[in-house]
Each structure stands twice: as C-alpha cells, then as structure tokens.
Amino acid sequence: MEPIHLTVNGKTRAVEVAPDTPLLWVLRDTLGLKGTKFGCGIAECGACTVLLDGEAIRSCITSVKEAVGHRITTIEGLSAAGGHPLQKAWVSEEVPQCGYCQSGQLMAGAALLAKKPKPTDADIDEAMSGILCRCGTYQRIRRAIHAAAGEVARGQHR
Amino acid sequence: MASIVKVGRRRFLQVSGTAGAGLVIGFALPSPLLRAAQAAEEPFTPNAWLSIDPEGQVTIWVAKSEMGQGVLTSLPMIVADELEADWGRVKIQQALADPKYGSMSTGGSASIRRSFTPLREAGAAARMMLVAAAAKAWGVGLSTCRAESGAVVQLASGRRLSYGELAPKAARMEIPKQIQLKNPKEFKLIGKPMHRLDTPEKVNGRARFGMDVEFRGLHVAAVARCPVFGGKIKRFDAAKAKALPGVVKVVEVPTGVAVVAKDTWSAFQGRDALQVEWDEGPAARTDSAGLWAMLHEKAKGEGATARNEGDALAALKAAAKRVQAQYEAPFLAHATMEPMNATVRVEKGGCEIWAPTQAPQWAQGEVARLLGLAPEKVVFHTTLLGGGFGRRAMPDFVVEAAEVARAAGVPVKVAWSREDDMRHDFYRPMSLHLMEGGLDGRGKLTACTHRLVAPSISDQMNPGSVKGVDQAAVDGAANILYAIPNLRVEYVMARTPVPLGWWRSVYASQNAFATECFIDELASAAGRDPVEFRLELLGASSPMHPVVALAAERSGWGKPLPAGRARGVACCECFGTRVAHVAEVSVVKGQAKVHKVTCAVDCGQVVNPDTVRAQVESAVVYGLSALLTGEITIEKGRVKQGNFDDYPVLRMREMPEVEVHMLLGDWESAKLGGMGEPGLPPLAPAVANALFAITGRRIRRLPLKGSGA
Ligand code: FES
Ligand code: FES
Numbered sequence: 001m002e003p004i005h006l007t008v009n010g011k012t013r014a015v016e017v018a019p020d021t022p023l024l025w026v027l028r029d030t031l032g033l034k035g036t037k038f039g040c041g042i043a044e045c046g047a048c049t050v051l052l053d054g055e056a057i058r059s060c061i062t063s064v065k066e067a068v069g070h071r072i073t074t075i076e077g078l079s080a081a082g083g084h085p086l087q088k089a090w091v092s093e094e095v096p097q098c099g100y101c102q103s104g105q106l107m108a109g110a111a112l113l114a115k116k117p118k119p120t121d122a123d124i125d126e127a128m129s130g131i132l133c134r135c136g137t138y139q140r141i142r143r144a145i146h147a148a149a150g151e152v153a154r155g156q157h158r
Numbered sequence: 159m160a161s162i163v164k165v166g167r168r169r170f171l172q173v174s175g176t177a178g179a180g181l182v183i184g185f186a187l188p189s190p191l192l193r194a195a196q197a198a199e200e201p202f203t204p205n206a207w208l209s210i211d212p213e214g215q216v217t218i219w220v221a222k223s224e225m226g227q228g229v230l231t232s233l234p235m236i237v238a239d240e241l242e243a244d245w246g247r248v249k250i251q252q253a254l255a256d257p258k259y260g261s262m263s264t265g266g267s268a269s270i271r272r273s274f275t276p277l278r279e280a281g282a283a284a285r286m287m288l289v290a291a292a293a294k295a296w297g298v299g300l301s302t303c304r305a306e307s308g309a310v311v312q313l314a315s316g317r318r319l320s321y322g323e324l325a326p327k328a329a330r331m332e333i334p335k336q337i338q339l340k341n342p343k344e345f346k347l348i349g350k351p352m353h354r355l356d357t358p359e360k361v362n363g364r365a366r367f368g369m370d371v372e373f374r375g376l377h378v379a380a381v382a383r384c385p386v387f388g389g390k391i392k393r394f395d396a397a398k399a400k401a402l403p404g405v406v407k408v409v410e411v412p413t414g415v416a417v418v419a420k421d422t423w424s425a426f427q428g429r430d431a432l433q434v435e436w437d438e439g440p441a442a443r444t445d446s447a448g449l450w451a452m453l454h455e456k457a458k459g460e461g462a463t464a465r466n467e468g469d470a471l472a473a474l475k476a477a478a479k480r481v482q483a484q485y486e487a488p489f490l491a492h493a494t495m496e497p498m499n500a501t502v503r504v505e506k507g508g509c510e511i512w513a514p515t516q517a518p519q520w521a522q523g524e525v526a527r528l529l530g531l532a533p534e535k536v537v538f539h540t541t542l543l544g545g546g547f548g549r550r551a552m553p554d555f556v557v558e559a560a561e562v563a564r565a566a567g568v569p570v571k572v573a574w575s576r577e578d579d580m581r582h583d584f585y586r587p588m589s590l591h592l593m594e595g596g597l598d599g600r601g602k603l604t605a606c607t608h609r610l611v612a613p614s615i616s617d618q619m620n621p622g623s624v625k626g627v628d629q630a631a632v633d634g635a636a637n638i639l640y641a642i643p644n645l646r647v648e649y650v651m652a653r654t655p656v657p658l659g660w661w662r663s664v665y666a667s668q669n670a671f672a673t674e675c676f677i678d679e680l681a682s683a684a685g686r687d688p689v690e691f692r693l694e695l696l697g698a699s700s701p702m703h704p705v706v707a708l709a710a711e712r713s714g715w716g717k718p719l720p721a722g723r724a725r726g727v728a729c730c731e732c733f734g735t736r737v738a739h740v741a742e743v744s745v746v747k748g749q750a751k752v753h754k755v756t757c758a759v760d761c762g763q764v765v766n767p768d769t770v771r772a773q774v775e776s777a778v779v780y781g782l783s784a785l786l787t788g789e790i791t792i793e794k795g796r797v798k799q800g801n802f803d804d805y806p807v808l809r810m811r812e813m814p815e816v817e818v819h820m821l822l823g824d825w826e827s828a829k830l831g832g833m834g835e836p837g838l839p840p841l842a843p844a845v846a847n848a849l850f851a852i853t854g855r856r857i858r859r860l861p862l863k864g865s866g867a
Contacts, residue, residue: 018403022423025422025423028370029422029423030421032372033363034363034366034369034370034372035362035363035364036363037367037369037495037496037544038369038422038497038573039496039497039576040576040802041575041576042576042801042803044802044803045495045802047495074363075362075363076362078362078363079362081362082358082361082362087361087362090357090361091353091357091358091361094353094768094772095357095361096354096356096357096360096361097226097227097228097772097776098224098225098226098496098542098544098546099226099356099359099360099365099367099542100367100494100495100545102360102361103363106361124810125810125811126811128810129809129811130809131810132802132807132809133779134493134494134495134545134780135226135495135545135776136775136776136777136778136780136808136813137775138779138808138809138810138813139775139813139815139816140772140775141810142810
C-alpha cells in the first residue's frame with residue numbers, strides 16, 4: 001500500500017491505509033489520537049469534529065484522501081497544554097459532564113471563534129447545533145463560548 | 159496546588175489551578191494477571207477507601223462509575239472532609255471491582271445518598287487514628303490535639319505532625335469502635351462548589367473512555383446480531399469478510415457472528431460483508447401497533463392495587479363533575495453518546511476487563527461464571543463512561559465481549575456502532591394510563607383513579623418474580639403527594655419480547671407525565687389556576703408545597719408574558735428528591751418551542767452544589783428530547799430507528815434557558831435525596847401543560863412529533 005501523507009497538528013504523518021478509510025479511524029486507530037470520538041458515523045452527532053484548514057468538518061464521513069494536502073487539527077492539537085481560551089472557559093464554566101462529546105464541541109467552538117470573535121447566540125446556535133450532547137451541557141457551552149470570546153476580544157489569546 | 163504522581167505504568171494528570179486534588183486518568187494497561195486487586199500498600203490504609211503514604215500523599219478510591227454526574231469529585235470530597243485532608247494532596251483512583259467496597263452499582267440516583275455516611279465514617283476513622291498516633295507520640299491527651307488540613311496540631315504547644323509523618327504510626331493504632339463524625343457546621347469541602355477533577359482531561363482530549371482502550375495486541379471486533387429480539391443464527395458465510403485486509407478472523411458467539419479485525423473500521427466493514435441468515439423466532443410477529451392493542455386490551459381488566467385511599471369508585475359516582483383521560487408513552491432508547499463497548503483479555507486461569515459500566519461487580523460475576531473462574535480472577539477496570547442513563551447497568555455488552563475474546567483467542571474490544579446501540583438496547587417500557595377524577599360542586603378534587611398498564615422490567619428479568627404490583631413500575635404514580643381523599647392506583651402487567659431496562663428516572667418518567675398532565679386537566683375542569691390547585695391539594699404541610707411555590711414564584715407565575723407564550727407547571731418526587739418545573743413555551747410554525755424552564759429542587763442537602771445544578775440541566779435536556787421526538791417503534795420484531803437521523807435528540811438551537819433553585823434543609827434534619835434522575839419526570843408534563851395553555855389542546859401521547867402539537 002502506498003503511504004498517505006497527512007499533516008496532523010503541525011506534524012507530517014505517513015499512514016498505510018486504504019484511501020477511502022474515514023479520517024476518524026485513521027486518527028483514532030492508526031495514529032492513536034483518541035481524543036476525537038465516534039458517535040454515529042453518519043454526520044449526525046459531531047463527536048468526530050476536527051478542523052481541516054481551520055474549518056470544522058466531520059471526520060467520520062471525510063475520507064483520508066480528502067484530507068491530504070490540508071492542515072488537520074484535532075483536540076490534541078488545539079493548544080499546547082489546554083490553554084486555548086475555550087478550554088479555559090470550559091473549565092471555569094464546568095461544562096463537561098460525561099465528556100464524550102466535548103472534543104467535538106470544542107473544535108466546533110474553535111472554528112466559530114476563529115471566524116466570529118464575538119458570536120451572537122444565533123451564531124452559536126448555527127455553529128454548534130451539529131454537535132450533540134446527551135448530557136445536556138448546551139447552556140454551559142453557550143456561556144463558555146461567550147466567556148472565551150470576551151477573553152479573545154481582550155487580546156489574551158497567545 | 160498541582161500534583162503529579164507516577165506509579166507503574168499508570169498515567170496521571172497534572173491538575174492545574176486551585177482545584178487541588180489530582181485525578182488518576184486513564185486506566186491501567188494490561189497487568190500481570192491474578193495479582194492482588196490492589197496491592198497491599200505499606201502506607202496507612204485503614205480501610206478500602208483511602209491510604210496515606212509517608213510523603214503525605216492521600217489516595218482516595220472511588221467505587222462508583224463516572225458517567226458525567228461528578229462522583230469522581232463529590233465522593234472523595236466526603237472522605238477528604240472528614241479526614242481533614244489537604245485537598246491539594248489528594249489523588250483519586252477509580253477502584254477495581256471488589257466486594258470490599260460493598261455494592262459498586264451506580265444507579266437509582268443513589269451514589270451520594272448511600273455512600274455519604276460510610277464515606278464520612280471511613281474518613282473520620284482514619285482521622286481519629288492519626289490524631290491518636292500524634293497524641294501518643296507527644297504523650298498528651300487526645301482532646302488537646304486536632305486534625306486540620308493534612309496534619310495534627312496540639313493547640314497549646316503549637317506542635318504539629320503532618321499526616322505523612324504520622325502515617326506509619328497511625329497504621330499501628332486501633333481502628334476506632336465509636337466513630338466521631340464532624341459537626342456538619344465544620345464541613346470545609348462538603349456543600350461548597352468544588353471544581354470537578356475530571357474536567358481538565360475532558361477538555362484536552364486525554365480522557366479515556368471504554369471506546370479508547372488500546373494496548374499492544376488488542377483487536378477490535380464488531381458483532382452481527384439478529385435484528386429480531388431472541389433470534390438465532392441459521393447459517394452464515396464469512397468468505398467476503400475474511401477476504402478484507404484488516405479482518406483477522408470470524409467467530410460465532412451466542413449473540414451472533416463476530417468479525418475480529420486489526421482496527422475498528424476493518425471490523426465494521428468486515429461485519430457489513432458478512433452474509434448471515436437468521437432464524438428470527440416468534441418475536442418476528444411483534445410490532446408496535448400490536449403491542450398498543452394488547453395494552454389497551456389489558457386495560458379493560460382490573461389491575462393489582464398499588465394504593466387505595468377511601469373509596470375512589472364510590473366517590474367518583476357521587477362526584478358533581480367527572481373527567482377522564484388516557485395517556486400513552488412510547489419505548490425509548492438511552493442513546494448514550496458513547497456507544498456500548500467492552501475490552502476483554504482472557505488468559506489461562508484469569509481474565510482482565512476494561513469496560514464503561516455502571517455495574518462492574520455484576521459484569522465481573524457474569525464473566526467469571528461464563529469462563530468458570532472465581533470472580534477475583536477477573537480483574538475489572540471501570541473506565542470513564544460516555545453517558546450511562548441506566549443502559550450501562552446491564553452486563554450484556556461485557557459478557558458478549560468475553561465470549562468474543564474467548565472464541566477468538568486474542569484480546570478484543572467489541573465496539574458497537576450507533577445502530578447496534580440503538581437496536582440492541584434495553585428500552586424504557588411503553589405504558590398506558592387510564593385516569594379518572596371527580597370534582598365536587600365547589601371544584602374540589604374528591605376522587606382519582608389511575609390504571610397503569612406497562613411491561614415490568616423486574617418480571618422480564620426474573621420471570622414470575624413480580625406478583626401483583628411491580629413497585630418500581632408505580633413510582634411517580636402510587637406515591638404522589640397530593641392529599642386526595644379517595645385515590646386508587648392499579649397496576650396491570652403486560653408482557654413483551656422487547657428487552658426492557660432502566661431509563662433515567664425509570665417509570666417515574668411515564669407516570670409523572672400522566673399524573674401531572676391529568677392534575678392540570680382537573681384544575682381546568684375546576685376552573686382553577688394550576689399552581690393554586692396543586693398547592694391546595696398538597697396542603698401546607700406537604701414537603702412538595704414549598705417546592706411548587708418556589709418554582710412558581712421564581713418563574714414569575716401569573717405575571718404577563720409576551721404574546722403567544724404560556725407557562726405550565728408540574729412536580730414529582732422520586733429517588734428521595736422533590737422537583738417542580740415551570741416551563742415557558744410558545745408554538746412556532748406548529749412546533750413547540752421551550753424558552754425557559756425554572757426548576758425548584760429539594761434534595762435535602764448537597765455535597766457539590768454545582769453538580770446538582772448540572773444534573774438538573776441535564777435531566778431537563780434528556781426529558782425534552784424524549785418529549786419532543788423520542789420514540790422507539792417495533793416492526794416485525796425489530797427496532798425501526800437506528801441513528802440520530804431517525805431518533806433525533808435535542809440540539810443547541812432547541813435549548814431553553816434552565817434556571818435551578820435549591821431548597822436546602824439543615825444538615826441535622828435534612829435527608830439526602832438523589833439527583834441524577836428526579837429533574838426529569840416533571841419536564842414533559844410542565845411543557846405539555848404550557849402547550850395546552852396556548853393551544854387549548856391536551857397532549858396525551860408522547861412524543862409531540864407526529865402529534866401535531
Ligand atoms: S461520528 Fe461523525 S458526526 Fe457522529
Ligand atoms: S458531556 Fe456527555 S455527551 Fe456531552
């Protein structure tokens with residue numbers, strides 16, 4: 001099998017998998033990046049959300065060949081040590097319950113903030129409605145995004 | 159204070175900020191089998207719950223499962239508070255399954271309620287031994303010494319010995335017979351909003367759930383199961399599956415055909431390539447329409463008496479006005495965010511398991527029986543759970559993984575797809591409720607009857623075990639707190655081949671829907687305000703009275719709302735906690751839109767108040783998903799829904815504002831109530847009652863989807 005070269009969290013990684021393998025399983029099983037989760041496999045739940053050139057995408061329906069040549073960012077690469085404003089806000093607002101959906105929530109939130117540093121509630125609804133949370137942490141996610149947006153606006157982000 | 163600990167091959171987390179205690183994350187990798195479950199520590203280990211090493215490091219074991227409700231933080235808070243530990247020197251470990259912890263099952267909203275006193279005693283006993291060791295070392299009276307923040311001090315002299323210094327000495331002290339608990343007024347952690355210790359790892363991708371277990375030599379399997387409940391394999395052809403590059407082998411197990419592969423995707427693909435012919439069995443004739451017809455037929459007969467006050471039938475006949483209504487609630491799936499999975503390694507004379515389960519000891523016992531091992535030869539790690547809601551109390555997915563691992567002869571993680579998870583769940587039972595009420599000439603409720611027809615979870619699990627009333631099935635119906643002079647609640651058992659299980663709040667979810675919607679119907683018939691009607695019916699001395707009053711007051715009940723909006727109220731007591739919700743609702747393009755839910759909660763007292771709030775918010779969302787769209791239907795013995803496209807759950811854009819108000823008693827008199835479930839039952843009726851206030855039409859069948867709300 002021809003190796004496929006991917007750029008994941010700033011590093012080039014060579015993987016030997018079939019080109020139509022979903023990116024999700026390459027990240028989780030081939031590269032051992034278990035922070036990205038499997039929830040539905042059909043683009044309904046958003047647990048598998050990662051960034052492709054900064055855009056939030058669903059890695060369960062994105063084949064690994066579609067990711068070639070693009071920058072892939074997973075939760076492990078969102079910040080060096082949990083220091084992204086969203087991660088900090090997630091801690092201070094006590095967002096996670098079981099935590100299973102939270103990588104996806106954070107990646108979708110990060111893509112949103114990168115585009116709209118001061119999102120409205122409507123922006124948050126639009127950007128975040130694709131990421132399910134069975135534990136019902138939506139209210140705190142909304143609060144945490146607003147809190148992090150405040151931080152970013154005050155220029156405290158890196 | 160940050161703490162980094164490194165022991166063996168376990169990985170630990172650095173906890174930053176002020177939270178203090180450190181959480182041991184992940185799980186031990188495969189260990190030499192058959193070692194003692196927790197190697198006897200040299201440190202001071204007075205009981206199963208804690209140990210203190212000579213450096214002063216306190217370890218606290220948590221024997222309940224973390225499924226989002228915060229036990230990894232709140233249970234250690236209880237131990238540490240009585241111990242007078244320095245929270246910054248505490249590290250938390252998930253306990254291996256072991257009888258020394260008593261029941262490790264996590265369910266029934268019972269973790270705090272049942273653990274509170276034993277954990278306080280565990281911490282207090284250790285504290286007393288540390289104080290006794292210090293007093294002995296100094297040759298002074300016990301009463302002159304006090305424990306505080308990880309040390310014992312003698313007040314008069316100012317002498318001080320740290321817990322680390324005392325640990326070897328304390329280990330030689332007698333375990334106290336009479337344990338002195340702290341005065342609750344002196345609680346330092348209990349009752350304070352403490353940061354959850356599992357949050358940092360849940361925001362940086364390092365939290366490890368069952369699905370994330372990985373070690374060298376581990377295979378991943380997917381199982382093709384008969385879509386019809388109770389069906390068996392007739393024959394199968396695995397040639398195409400075996401031809402796939404990642405597939406390692408295909409084995410038959412009692413639940414189906416397992417494709418064992420190098421990775422998850424190959425396992426799923428291999429499973430899709432199988433050709434299996436099923437012997438579907440008798441359940442293939444089951445469908446939802448038939449089950450409803452059966453319930454309605456059963457409802458014609460009298461049920462077993464669950465509660466009987468006065469003479470409801472006579473009082474109904476004498477009533478000035480009679481009201482009748484029927485309510486229906488469907489089967490529901492749990493749909494935990496993390497699908498079922500379990501990892502098993504079988505070796506000669508032993509077995510090691512990693513599973514996201516609510517009942518590790520049950521699963522451990524079942525696997526031990528399957529493999530012919532003593533339970534202690536099954537080393538059982540509970541991983542983090544990506545949601546539980548009752549589903550993960552069942553041992554089925556662990557036992558199946560053990561079957562696959564044994565048949566395959568390699569360590570295996572059995573990974574379920576979402577469709578597997580939704581179609582092989584243990585479902586919230588469907589139910590039918592026949593209600594009748596009688597009002598006198600002045601609009602006072604004089605009589606009420608409730609005939610509840612539903613399959614019994616207990617009886618399905620142990621056939622014949624339920625004689626007459628299934629007590630669990632009448633929760634939220636027989637124990638309503640209204641002072642109705644003539645009240646009759648009956649239970650009629652129905653049977654179904656559809657597997658049944660405990661779904662968050664169990665039968666209280668259906669019963670409160672029927673009861674609290676009907677109370678609203680009666681209030682309307684009496685021409686009364688729904689809150690006033692309830693308060694009067696409860697009576698001023700009812701423990702629910704202040705809860706309903708608080709929810710009403712905080713919601714602005716009676717105050718004007720924007721055009722098109724209305725409020726609805728409902729309340730329920732279950733699992734020792736009373737909750738009332740007021741929902742503020744409108745109808746947008748024929749769809750119900752919930753704007754706000756104001757919740758009042760009386761759970762006696764709280765250990766970690768923010769966790770209590772989070773549980774109420776969570777229960778509201780879970781209940782709202784069920785109310786709006788939740789329905790599992792059966793066709794030809796199989797579940798029709800399979801994923802979040804046809805079993806939708808609440809999304810961000812549908813999220814109402816949730817406001818939680820707590821009514822706390824004092825520690826002396828307060829009885830602790832559960833919090834995982836009680837926020838759920840009053841949600842559906844509160845919203846349904848608000849919708850009535852807008853549309854004038856009653857909601858009597860769930861979900862709203864398809865009912866044209
Ligand atoms: S796993 Fe990709 S959207 Fe659900
Ligand atoms: S925190 Fe559990 S699914 Fe979102």
